[in-house]
Amino acid sequence: MRQHVNPLSRFFQLPLHLPAPQDLFDRPEQPIHLDIGCARGRCILGLAALNPTWNHLGVEIRRPLVTSADRDALQSENGNVRILFCNANISLEGWLQALPVDRLQRVSVQFPDPWFKRRHRKRRMLQPPLLLAIAAALEPGRELFLQSDVLPVIEPMVALTELSGCFERPELDAKPWREDNPLPVPTEREKYVLDKQAPIYRVLYRRNGEPLPPLDQLEARWQEIDNPAERIPTGA
Numbered sequence: 001m002r003q004h005v006n007p008l009s010r011f012f013q014l015p016l017h018l019p020a021p022q023d024l025f026d027r028p029e030q031p032i033h034l035d036i037g038c039a040r041g042r043c044i045l046g047l048a049a050l051n052p053t054w055n056h057l058g059v060e061i062r063r064p065l066v067t068s069a070d071r072d073a074l075q076s077e078n079g080n081v082r083i084l085f086c087n088a089n090i091s092l093e094g095w096l097q098a099l100p101v102d103r104l105q106r107v108s109v110q111f112p113d114p115w116f117k118r119r120h121r122k123r124r125m126l127q128p129p130l131l132l133a134i135a136a137a138l139e140p141g142r143e144l145f146l147q148s149d150v151l152p153v154i155e156p157m158v159a160l161t162e163l164s165g166c167f168e169r170p171e172l173d174a175k176p177w178r179e180d181n182p183l184p185v186p187t188e189r190e191k192y193v194l195d196k197q198a199p200i201y202r203v204l205y206r207r208n209g210e211p212l213p214p215l216d217q218l219e220a221r222w223q224e225i226d227n228p229a230e231r232i233p234t235g236a
């Protein structure tokens with residue numbers, strides 16, 4: 001199976017309608033943990049088994065992984081986990097917008113694909129529109145967890161999240177990186193990195209009460225930080 005797909009290719013630009021919680025879970029009123037780029041779903045399936053009072057949704061762009069993972073999800077006895085195929089950058093925003101207030105309570109982006117070259121930055125998972133859609137769906141205090149073993153991957157994610165002004169780290173968390181994983185189940189990639197005893201960079205954020213910045217402003221400031229050589233012209 002291909003390790004990386006190009007999320008910008010035409011096929012992955014087609015928006016998909018993702019089912020609402022009542023069409024996914026036995027108890028749709030439960031809080032949701034959304035894991036974006038969940039691969040074979042081992043982490044989100046494990047979390048669902050441990051936390052029957054939460055619902056769990058994994059989304060993944062590699063369809064063969066989704067087929068196997070969602071087969072396991074549908075067999076889970078709690079009816080509280082599903083894995084869906086989509087390009088998170090195209091199809092999640094509408095789903096997030098349609099959620100009842102405070103239904104989404106945790107989002108994780110774990111070990112996203114390492115598109116760290118500048119010319120590949122548009123392929124990165126955490127882009128300003130997705131970050132703002134997540135921020136809009138989370139009520140104050142709700143969580144966004146990021147982790148990676150590649151510094152040039154996590155650093156832009158952290159920079160973007162902090163630039164938005166919508167998130168804060170728990171006061172007692174070590175900086176720049178948390179010492180441990182707040183989630184009790186490691187992902188596939190995490191297990192591999194832990195076995196190699198290589199470092200993992202983790203940050204937990206909580207939504208604060210600040211309003212969302214305008215998308216074009218965030219994009220422009222993000223562009224300045226992420227690619228100072230190609231500034232967006234500002235105004236006439």
Ligand SMILES: C[S@@+](CC[C@H](N)C(=O)[O-])C[C@H]1O[C@@H](n2cnc3c(N)ncnc32)[C@H](O)[C@@H]1O
Binds near residue numbers: 003110125
């Ligand atoms: C390096 S893997 C890590 C998988 C898993 N989170 C883990 O830690 O083991 C990143 C995953 O994100 C998926 N992915 C990349 N871009 C995506 C996108 N735009 N929408 C949904 N999934 C995406 C990839 O296919 C891949 O399975």
